[in-house]
Amino acid sequence: xxxxxxxxxxxxxxxxxxxxxxxxxxxxxxxxxxxxxxxxxxxxxxxxxxxxxxxxxxxxxxxxxxxxxxxxxxxxxxxxxxxxxxxxxxxxxxxxxxxxxxxxxxxxxxxxxxxxxxxxxxxxxxxxxxxxxxxxxxxxxxxxxxxxxxxxxxxxxxxxxxxxxxxxxxxxxxxxxxxxxxxxxxxxxxxxxxxxxxxxxxxxxxxxxxxxxxxxxxxxxxxxxxxxxxxxxxxxxxxxxxxxxxxxxxxxxxxxxxxxxxxxxxxxxxxxxxxxx
Amino acid sequence: xxxxxxxxxxxxxxxxxxxxxxxxxxxxxxxxxxxxxxxxxxxxxxxxxxxxxxxxxxxxxxxxxxxxxxxxxxxxxxxxxxxxxxxxxxxxxxxxxxxxxxxxxxxxxxxxxxxxxxxxxxxxxxxxxxxxxxxxxxxxxxxxxxxxxxxxxxxxxxxxxxxxxxxxxxxxxxxxxxxxxxxxxxxxxxxxxxxxxxxxxxxxxxxxxxxxxxxxxxxxxxxxxxxxxxxxxxxxxxxxxxxxxxxxxxxxxxxxxxxxxxxxxxxxxxxxxxxxxxxxxxxxxxxxxxxxxxxxxxxxxxxxxxxxxxxxxxxxxxxxxxxxxxxxxxxxxxxxxxxxxxxxxxxxxxxxxxxxxxxxxxxxxxxxxxxxxxxxxxxxxxxxxxxxxxxxxxxxxxxxxxxxxxx
Numbered sequence: 001x002x003x004x005x006x007x008x009x010x011x012x013x014x015x016x017x018x019x020x021x022x023x024x025x026x027x028x029x030x031x032x033x034x035x036x037x038x039x040x041x042x043x044x045x046x047x048x049x050x051x052x053x054x055x056x057x058x059x060x061x062x063x064x065x066x067x068x069x070x071x072x073x074x075x076x077x078x079x080x081x082x083x084x085x086x087x088x089x090x091x092x093x094x095x096x097x098x099x100x101x102x103x104x105x106x107x108x109x110x111x112x113x114x115x116x117x118x119x120x121x122x123x124x125x126x127x128x129x130x131x132x133x134x135x136x137x138x139x140x141x142x143x144x145x146x147x148x149x150x151x152x153x154x155x156x157x158x159x160x161x162x163x164x165x166x167x168x169x170x171x172x173x174x175x176x177x178x179x180x181x182x183x184x185x186x187x188x189x190x191x192x193x194x195x196x197x198x199x200x201x202x203x204x205x206x207x208x209x210x211x212x213x214x215x216x217x218x219x220x221x222x223x224x225x226x227x228x229x230x231x232x233x234x235x236x237x238x239x240x241x242x243x244x245x246x247x248x249x250x251x252x253x254x255x256x257x258x259x260x261x262x263x264x265x266x267x268x269x270x271x272x273x274x275x276x277x
Numbered sequence: 278x279x280x281x282x283x284x285x286x287x288x289x290x291x292x293x294x295x296x297x298x299x300x301x302x303x304x305x306x307x308x309x310x311x312x313x314x315x316x317x318x319x320x321x322x323x324x325x326x327x328x329x330x331x332x333x334x335x336x337x338x339x340x341x342x343x344x345x346x347x348x349x350x351x352x353x354x355x356x357x358x359x360x361x362x363x364x365x366x367x368x369x370x371x372x373x374x375x376x377x378x379x380x381x382x383x384x385x386x387x388x389x390x391x392x393x394x395x396x397x398x399x400x401x402x403x404x405x406x407x408x409x410x411x412x413x414x415x416x417x418x419x420x421x422x423x424x425x426x427x428x429x430x431x432x433x434x435x436x437x438x439x440x441x442x443x444x445x446x447x448x449x450x451x452x453x454x455x456x457x458x459x460x461x462x463x464x465x466x467x468x469x470x471x472x473x474x475x476x477x478x479x480x481x482x483x484x485x486x487x488x489x490x491x492x493x494x495x496x497x498x499x500x501x502x503x504x505x506x507x508x509x510x511x512x513x514x515x516x517x518x519x520x521x522x523x524x525x526x527x528x529x530x531x532x533x534x535x536x537x538x539x540x541x542x543x544x545x546x547x548x549x550x551x552x553x554x555x556x557x558x559x560x561x562x563x564x565x566x567x568x569x570x571x572x573x574x575x576x577x578x579x580x581x582x583x584x585x586x587x588x589x590x591x592x593x594x595x596x597x598x599x600x601x602x603x604x605x606x607x608x609x610x611x612x613x614x615x616x617x618x619x620x621x622x623x624x625x626x627x628x629x630x631x632x633x634x635x636x637x638x639x640x641x642x643x644x645x646x647x648x649x650x651x652x653x654x655x656x657x658x659x660x661x662x663x664x665x666x667x668x669x670x671x672x673x674x675x676x677x678x679x680x681x682x683x684x
Contacts (some may be wrong), residue, residue: 084597084677105601112599119681123594127293137598139282184598 030093031192031224032058032081037090039076039247050076051087052247060191061222063214065235068244075196077244078228082115082194083107095191112141116185120197122177124169130156130180131165137188155183159213175206182213186223193217195227199234205268211237212261237261283604287611301580302620304573305660309624309653310631311566313645317632319559321643326551329474330544336514337411338506339547340370340521341540361538362501366528370506373524376517379507381405382488386495390484391456392444399440401457401484403491404505411507415469419451422465422487430489434462437481438470460494462486477640514543563649570653574617574660581613581668592672593680606673613665614658621657625650 039051051073058064068074079085080092083099084107092100095114102110111117116137124133134152143151156165159179169177178198185193195214199207215237217223227238235241236259243251291298342362364382371380384403389396406424409416422433434455441450450464471480492499508517518541525539585592592605600608628650632643 108601117597140599
């Protein structure tokens with residue numbers, strides 16, 4: 001874990017942000033800059049305008065929840081932010097680099113280097129141990145075997161899964177599987193972690209546990225987080241909420257009383273869910 | 278990203294589903310094993326013919342009555358054909374062809390030998406006293422019969438070891454009497470043991486008597502169908518073949534455009550004919566086995582296609598976390614090559630095992646062919662690439678967003 005922490009601290013912005021936490025947010029460098037993003041799909045003869053001019057800046061160290069009903073454009077925004085898709089018009093600058101018109105392979109490289117994904121359905125490889133799942137992004141990033149092992153172990157430790165390295169997904173609870181997925185997203189030291197409905201398949205207690213990890217990563221390591229959710233109570237764990245409607249940003253506000261998942265967990269009656277098995 | 282990493286990824290993916298991998302390989306395993314086993318049967322037959330031929334001696338020629346080499350209908354086995362080789366012809370060959378050292382007619386009679394209350398059915402060959410020199414027989418005890426035995430048509434016989442073993446119970450047969458078709462023959466000698474020929478036939482189950490005796494007493498004919506001729510050296514066989522041909526045409530008064538009424542063959546002709554048959558057999562067997570290899574390849578393609586569909590989400594995840602589509606394509610291609618090559622390797626081992634087991638179980642000679650092994654490896658790799666390419670391309674073409682949403 002230490003390595004990841006160190007790396008984060010060495011980033012000047014993160015350090016700055018860490019010290020100036022509540023006062024000087026605006027000064028932190030932007031990780032995501034969406035400028036008048038349009039996305040149009042052609043379905044048969046019909047043109048569908050999924051995004052109609054979205055401009056959004058997310059700075060380093062922010063924890064942003066993106067909300068909106070289905071069809072509001074939040075998934076499309078998510079895909080564009082995640083470099084899985086390209087905007088029809090507009091520019092997208094990720095971590096200082098214009099990525100709006102990159103080719104398929106260039107976007108794959110960007111995803112490998114700068115973005116960590118966490119999905120609703122965990123999407124771990126079955127019949128593959130936790131540690132091998134976490135190693136996967138590093139295989140594609142051509143990181144050597146020793147370093148892979150070391151980083152994967154650290155990442156699993158960071159999400160509280162020490163001793164579960166060799167477990168296969170079917171030997172882990174939903175919450176644990178999602179934590180493996182978070183470790184996998186962390187391991188290439190991305191500029192940004194994108195979580196698409198990460199609590200959608202989890203019960204409320206496990207959801208809080210997962211949010212606790214996100215908050216901890218965000219606070220302690222200054223990791224920039226973008227979370228897509230349709231549950232407003234989950235969005236309250238973030239520091240900022242962006243609400244989409246009809247392909248536009250409808251609301252964009254700071255959360256005054258950010259929920260603290262760690263505190264909530266401590267106040268819940270203890271269960272031994274995590275350490276049985 | 279380097280190929281080694283992709284190979285590792287492919288191996289891990291295969292290791293996750295060992296049962297499926299094993300079943301996929303089965304087609305290639307059977308295909309390759311079949312190709313190797315079939316080709317080694319063919320090659321074994323070839324080699325055994327070769328060995329037999331070299332066993333005969335490279336300076337051996339056959340002269341036979343009738344124009345067997347004239348194509349089509351004139352097989353030359355009618356009355357005309359079979360009478361065209363006479364004792365005088367043979368004597369003339371010996372006398373007038375300098376490249377010929379020895380000559381012996383061969384008339385064959387399959388008869389029963391009786392000693393006391395024991396009997397044995399064997400091949401009695403009527404030959405001249407020169408046969409042991411031509412066919413390289415040694416004499417164990419007694420002597421081979423002499424020229425005067427041949428001239429007088431004496432009822433003398435030389436026995437092979439198998440006959441001695443079966444009729445004489447350890448007694449020395451030399452000087453004893455053997456009855457053939459109720460005629461007593463005096464045993465003058467016993468042949469040295471030759472053992473089995475390369476095709477597993479017992480070469481010692483044979484008896485020799487003067488051809489004059491066999492013709493008159495056993496067959497009741499004066500025909501000579503075949504004669505063994507020994508050239509002075511292996512290099513002289515071709516000369517001998519031509520000279521014998523010229524002499525016989527002259528003696529038979531054949532004019533320029535009349536076809537030969539006899540056949541002179543040397544062992545390399547015989548070898549060539551036998552090889553041709555064998556290589557046709559080898560190709561036939563090999564291609565039938567090759568079809569099963571092809572079917573195995575199609576099996577791989579099937580499973581890979583199913584696998585691409587089944588693993589759509591996995592592919593989506595790989596693409597999302599930073600795999601280029603070329604890496605996904607290579608992964609699937611390598612998976613299929615690994616399947617076919619591993620299958621191929623197991624198939625080679627099985628094929629070699631089968632090639633070693635066949636001679637023991639069926640008694641057929643086999644010869645494991647390096648060409649077949651190399652060919653199978655190349656072919657199974659080709660199968661992997663060819664049948665893996667389409668599914669791999671399909672996998673690489675997936676859109677990560679769609680693939681991640683796939684249920």
